[in-house]
Amino acid sequence: MSMHRKTITLTEQQEDWVKAQIKSGHFGNDSEYIRDLIRRDQQAKERLATLRQALVEGETSGESKPLDIAAIKAAGRELIKKAN
Numbered sequence: 001m002s003m004h005r006k007t008i009t010l011t012e013q014q015e016d017w018v019k020a021q022i023k024s025g026h027f028g029n030d031s032e033y034i035r036d037l038i039r040r041d042q043q044a045k046e047r048l049a050t051l052r053q054a055l056v057e058g059e060t061s062g063e064s065k066p067l068d069i070a071a072i073k074a075a076g077r078e079l080i081k082k083a084n
Helices: 014-025 030-059 069-083
Strands: none
Touching: 030 069
């Protein structure tokens, strides 16, 4: 994977925060910290997209049915029996 150099501007407070993260040993340098933030943001966006898709699928799946708690519990007990 090729690397690209970027220039960013931080406030003094942000710079102090980044330095503290590095000093604490969580990251080796500024770039590692920024890349970690980007990865986390990407993961959060992916989780949100997955959740939104699940909501759309649920909304378009038709009318809901009443829950049968006894059947849900029985199915759970059966799964536990099979796992043991």
